[in-house]
Amino acid sequence: MMYVGIIALIKGGSFELQKDNTYNSLFSVGFFLLIFFMNLILLSELLGVLGTYAWAVSTTNRKIGDLALIYLLPYVIWKVVPTFGSSDDVSEKSFYKLDIWNTSIFAIFNYILLIASSQEYVFWPILNQYVGPGFQMSLYLILISILGHFAVLINSTKTKNIRDGDTHEPEEENK
Numbered sequence: 001m002m003y004v005g006i007i008a009l010i011k012g013g014s015f016e017l018q019k020d021n022t023y024n025s026l027f028s029v030g031f032f033l034l035i036f037f038m039n040l041i042l043l044s045e046l047l048g049v050l051g052t053y054a055w056a057v058s059t060t061n062r063k064i065g066d067l068a069l070i071y072l073l074p075y076v077i078w079k080v081v082p083t084f085g086s087s088d089d090v091s092e093k094s095f096y097k098l099d100i101w102n103t104s105i106f107a108i109f110n111y112i113l114l115i116a117s118s119q120e121y122v123f124w125p126i127l128n129q130y131v132g133p134g135f136q137m138s139l140y141l142i143l144i145s146i147l148g149h150f151a152v153l154i155n156s157t158k159t160k161n162i163r164d165g166d167t168h169e170p171e172e173e174n175k
Contacts, residue, residue: 003042007074008081010035032109035074043069044126051126055133067137070130098145107138 010031017027044050050066058066114135117128
């Protein structure tokens, strides 16, 4: 319950910064890093949910569950936690849309953590254990977002061609 309360405080702070027009991408990165590491520390060190099994001997369901706890749980809680008193001018993005820019930033974040934990600049074996599959997952998300973007682009081009074809009158040829 305290975890949800802390995320609600961070979310409220981000909305207040957006209202004051002082919110920029640096704050967004800071909030993301704060929530990611808070979640990882809570699940691995305090609760002992993660890192109790070696990645190589874990079952597929456990691997999927662990990755969902690390990467998906903070996002879902961020979206589910209500924000009371937020103004209407604060932009809210859709819950399910994969953006190429955001997935690229996610992949870069995972790659930096992978290099830092592999070269032992950051000696945290649990982090190294989960960042490798997280980086692979982020590459798959980039691929899915690019394919989705192309599908929408092709669909909109076909729709535009159909509309343009219907609005033009057929030309009569004089022979």
